Amino acid sequence: MSSLDPFRYERMAQQHVPEVAALHEVCFEGYYLTRLGPRFLRAMYSWYVENPDAIAQVALDGSGRVAGFMAGTTRAETYHGSLFRERGGALLAALGWRAVSSPVETLRLVWQRKDLARQAVSSVTRGGSQTSTPPTGAADDGPETASLVSIAVEPSLRRSGIGRRLSELFLQKAKQRGCELVALSVREDNLAARRFYESLDWKGAGRSSFAYHGSHSITYEKSTRG
Numbered sequence: 629m630s631s632l633d634p635f636r637y638e639r640m641a642q643q644h645v646p647e648v649a650a651l652h653e654v655c656f657e658g659y660y661l662t663r664l665g666p667r668f669l670r671a672m673y674s675w676y677v678e679n680p681d682a683i684a685q686v687a688l689d690g691s692g693r694v695a696g697f698m699a700g701t702t703r704a705e706t707y708h709g710s711l712f713r714e715r716g717g718a719l720l721a722a723l724g725w726r727a728v729s730s731p732v733e734t735l736r737l738v739w740q741r742k743d744l745a746r747q748a749v750s751s752v753t754r755g756g757s758q759t760s761t762p763p764t765g766a767a768d769d770g771p772e773t774a775s776l777v778s779i780a781v782e783p784s785l786r787r788s789g790i791g792r793r794l795s796e797l798f799l800q801k802a803k804q805r806g807c808e809l810v811a812l813s814v815r816e817d818n819l820a821a822r823r824f825y826e827s828l829d830w831k832g833a834g835r836s837s838f839a840y841h842g843s844h845s846i847t848y849e850k851s852t853r854g
């Protein structure tokens with residue numbers, strides 16, 4: 629961290645989760661996960677804090693408030709399995725709460741990702757006590773690829789280098805865990821984020837074949853070797 633950087637960066641902890649979830653709601657307004665509600669977001673980010681395969685950091689301002697965060701995993705291939713096994717009960721309970729106030733909208737959202745909903749229910753009904761599953765065979769398919777799932781900065785603090793620092797930290801942590809590559813997906817219509825990644829030399833690596841909520845997504849990749 630530069631001595632001029634007024635923010636400090638540290639591992640995301642449970643105490644940061646409410647602020648992280650609130651910042652997610654602001655920064656990803658209207659996105660699928662946001663529409664699942666604040667309880668769902670808190671359960672999800674709390675998983676990042678505890679899962680050993682996760683990488684999650686916050687940028688804190690001088691008063692200790694969360695100015696930005698990033699979260700992802702070094703095990704993209706077991707991401708949903710781990711999340712549902714370890715937090716399935718809390719995620720389903722969060723959806724239940726949401727369904728009390730907006731039953732039709734909640735059902736519609738669950739139906740849109742019924743594949744994942746089925747996986748979540750089956751993880752919970754099978755017991756959910758297993759820990760993270762080591763990947764099988766993934767290492768043989770090429771370099772270990774970490775997945776940067778979300779990165780966000782408080783709107784009034786953007787363009788001050790926080791996002792850049794968080795992205796650098798993610799690459800650094802992924803490298804320390806043995807990953808040679810980091811990949812991420814961003815909505816094609818999120819031009820600000822795409823300019824951000826491109827300015828940091830992330831390379832476009834593909835475009836989804838289907839549009840999700842009105843937009844295709846673009847995959848970017850970057851080597852952790854710099």
Ligand SMILES: CC(C)(COP(=O)(O)OP(=O)(O)OC[C@H]1O[C@@H](n2cnc3c(N)ncnc32)[C@H](O)[C@@H]1OP(=O)(O)O)[C@@H](O)C(=O)NCCC(=O)NCCS
Pocket residue numbers: 655656777778779780781782785786787788789790791792793813814818819820821823824825827828
């Ligand atoms: C994308 C995001 C994290 C960038 O955070 P940030 O702290 O503003 O980024 P930085 O200040 O480190 O910017 C680094 C460089 O990226 C580029 N950049 C960042 N935002 C940009 C924008 N809106 N338009 C064009 N270029 C941009 C610039 O080159 C910038 O350098 P400069 O300010 O010296 O010109 C932030 O805009 C955000 O939270 N967006 C909403 C959430 C989101 O879409 N996340 C990404 C998808 S997961």
